[in-house]
Amino acid sequence: MAVAEENRTGGFLSGLTGMFSSKSEDDGIAGQKSALGWAVNLSVLFLVFLWLFPTVGLFVSSFRTADQIASSGWWSSLSTQVAQNPAIRLAGDEFPEGDLFVVEGNIFDSEGAEITAWGWSSRGPEDFAPGDTAELSRDRAITLQSNGDFRLTGVESFEGARLPRVFTTASSPPEFTLQNYNYMLFQGSNESMAGAFFNTLTVTIPATIIPILVAAFAAYALAWMEFPGRALLVALVVALLVVPLQLALIPLLKLHISVGIGKGYLGVWLAHMGFGLPLAIYLLRNYMAGLPRDIIENARVDGATDFQIFMRIILPLSFPALASFAIFQFLWTWNDLLVAKVFLIDSTGQTTVMTDQIVNLLGTRGGNWEILATAAFVSISVPLIVFFSLQRYLVRGLLAGSVK
Amino acid sequence: MHPALLGLITIAVAVASCIGYFYGSNWVLDKVLFPAKGPNAGRNINRANMIRPWLFLFPAFAALGLYLAYPVFETLRLSFMDANGREFVGTDNYVRMVGEGKFWEAVRNNFLWLLVVPAASTAFGLMVAQLTDRLAWGNIAKSLIFMPMAISFVGASVIWKLVYEARPVESEQIGVLNAIYLAMGGTDPITWITVPFWNNFFLMVILIWIQTGFAMVILSAALRGIPEETVEAAIVDGAGPFAIFFKIKVPQIMPTIVVVWTTITIATLKVFDIVFAMTNGQWETQVLANYMFDKLFRANDWGVGSASAMVIMLMVTPILVWNIVQVRKEDSR
Secondary structure: HHHHHHHOOOOHHHHHHHHHHHEEEEEEEEHHHHHHHHHHHHHHHHHHHHHHHHHHHHHHOEEEEEHHHOOOOHHHHHOOEEEEEOEEOOOOOEEEEEOOEEEEOOOOOOOOOEEEEEEOOOOOOOOOOOOOEEEEOOOEEEEOOOOEEEEEEEEOOOOOOOEEEEEEEEEEEEOOOOHHHHHHOOOOOOOOOOHHHHHHHHHHHHHHHHHHHHHHHHHHHHHHOOOOOOOHHHHHHHHHOOOOOOHHHHHHHHHHHHHHOOOOOOHHHHHHHHHHHHHHHHHHHHHHOOOOOOHHHHHHHHHOOHHHHHHHHHHHHHHHHHHHHHHHHHHHHHHHHHHHHOOOOOOOOOOOOOHHHHHHHHOOOOOOOOHHHHHHHHHHHHEEEEEEEEHHHHHHHHHOOOOO | HHHHHHHHHHHHHEEEEEOOOOOHHOOOOHHOOOOOOOOOHHHHHHHHHHHHHHHHHHHHHHHHHHHHHHHHHHHHHOOOOOOOOEEEOOOHHHHHHHHHHHHHHHHHHHHHHHHHHHHHHHHHHHHHHHHHOOOOOHHHHHOOOOOOHOOHHHHHHHHHHHOOOOOOOOOOOOOOOHHHHHHHOOOOOOOHHHOOOHHHHHHHHHHHHHHHHHHHHHHHHHHHHOHHHEEEHHHHHHOOOOHHHHHHHHOOOHHHHHHHHHHHHHHOEEEEEEEHHHHOOOOOOOHHHHHHHHHHHHHOOOOHHHHHHHHHHHHHHHHHHHHHHHHHHHOOO
């Protein structure tokens, strides 16, 4: 099946194209072909849109400010943001003007916002239009312009009194920021993903590399060496392929504690190696068994030992399969939560991995999407890069790995 | 020592000792135990070749035995012991487990997941595989639909939690599902993942979203493996595109569909992260894997935890047996 993927040139595709052209000729309905083509294009477009939409949403959100995330859906992040702002208390120095005392200023810190409605009490936050003058008690009056300029007048001095508040509904230009990433990676807060990122990396790299060699030797023996019980061992590997790792948690944790490994990196590496081995052996064996017999037998005739054949011929030729497994194991260990939670993360919390950190944030920062989105994307970005750059090997591995 | 440094040292030590072991053991076998010279050279070579496979197999199978095979039996044993694994209590754990409402909720939900997720993922995967097969930009489309496979269950949970987000009715909705719901005339935003029973389906969507790409990749290769002649013959006989798909193509790739179905079934049985991150089993969304985690690490009850793990094992067993049968069939061919 892996070969089918590689050789997807003309053959079947042209067969299909031929199928449709010949069909429309037969029926003499010229429109049918293009109508079907349109339907196919549109439905695929729709499916792709459906599949991408949630991810894009989180990605866009990770670049928005907390205020804008909370005030509008991410899909409208490119349009002007209309939002009711929290109450802003007027501030400024008063000066006399005729028999009035006046305070003037601007309620906004930054440029660009435009007020569409405002009010001076929480009961009527949108009672006034920009430019209107609102009469308050004790002969005070506020005029608020759309750009935020205000003029507060009163017959008594404002000295020592608290100035009134205004409620505004303002539209502001869309704003994108790297601040979220800065906060999650470089600010050194206890929510930081930086430490967890390196912990994840520390778990992942050895857990990816170590099983490969061990599995490759066994796969070679299962594919190319004759010995009694071989079929039984292959069956055992296939059986272990589907054993839920939930079963392994308690016994192994007990074992690790009793031999003194306890919870830590060594334990999680060993666990990932054990859990990754069935797939590794199965995948590599399938691939190696498909290598040409001639090469191996010629080498045997020339007096090469099995060890030499393995190191010099099999291993280099199996590179695509090794790469496939490495990608699988990398993605799986990088994305894992359960194994890390059981075998690695202790009560000190020093060894937390990113998935665990995100789950904790979901608990403590449930509504703070700027934090959640950024944390999730820090964690997702590496697998996505691996996925898009090495997709070829991933597909090949999948095709070889599913029991045919 | 810094853990990253420890990691590098571990890699170096592991790779070196791995190569050292294989090289050394082969050397001992060929040079010391059974040298291929002297009066018994022929016999020695044969003997060495009988032992060699086991040298190659030993490290991998020792690890497999210790990390996967032994735990199956140990878990079985622990499921008959008390909460600390010290005293034999017979079937007490199973009796207690069966008496818990949460357990039956988990079993019911697991069956729901098993019914819905593999079917939906396979159906979507097949649909996308067929639709993209004739498209100029089919590979890009497939790549994008395949993408969620690289995303962790936890990451996917965050992604979908934003989709399901509900805000009070007076403020702007930032979850797209509620935005659509209100635009279509709904009056009150719904907190989707707290609506019992239906929330299970909202969680399943996440796994379907992830697994569809897997189904699509494998089924797409299978579709291309169909001999052209069968399709051409159908066209000559005047079959329309739908008839060709359902009557000619699907029957031919049925074995692959079954493989995809069972593989996703296994993934579904073990689902843990999604439920753990989204609801942690609240609002009647418990599943077995999360129930077990709860028993182990919150209730500290290793007995019931092991018993529930055995239930998962029991549900996997039919597929396990079927897989072995398939492989043996293939090997004997």
